[in-house]
Amino acid sequence: MKLLTGNDLPTGDVIWWTGGDWSRHVEDAVDVGDKGEAIARAEDGARRVNAPYVIDAEPTANGPRPAHIKDRIRALGPTVRPDLTLKPADPAAGEWVI
Known part of the structure; x- marks a missing residue:
């Protein structure tokens, strides 16, 4: 079985290909078989995912x-408590500018 994974562009969250869209839950992922690389290229080109x-x-x-x-660790989410992570010196560092 082959799965397609990557990171959500706006949030950086780990995401999994569901056959037509992306999910943050590995349980929703589908087997991409030998089509995974082609789907990855298309989704990357459409700017729907980062580094698939x-x-x-x-x-x-x-x-x-x-x-x-x-990838099992990635599927489970962050491995540290968010309140223990480093805080940027610039409070606006986490804001997206589009």
Whole structure:
């Protein structure tokens, strides 16, 4: 089984390809098979995702499970409490300018 993952452009959140859109939940991901690279190129070109890539996964009763520990950690969300992260010196550093 192959999954497509990347990061959401506005938020940086880890996202997973659902077959027609993106989800923040790995349980929603679908097997992209051999079409993953083509989908990644199209989605990257459409600026809907940052740095998409294909990973190996295993199907389970609760949805797909990434095969590599790095991607399992990414699927679970942040590994530190947000209140313990470094705060930027510039309060506006986290704001998006479009």
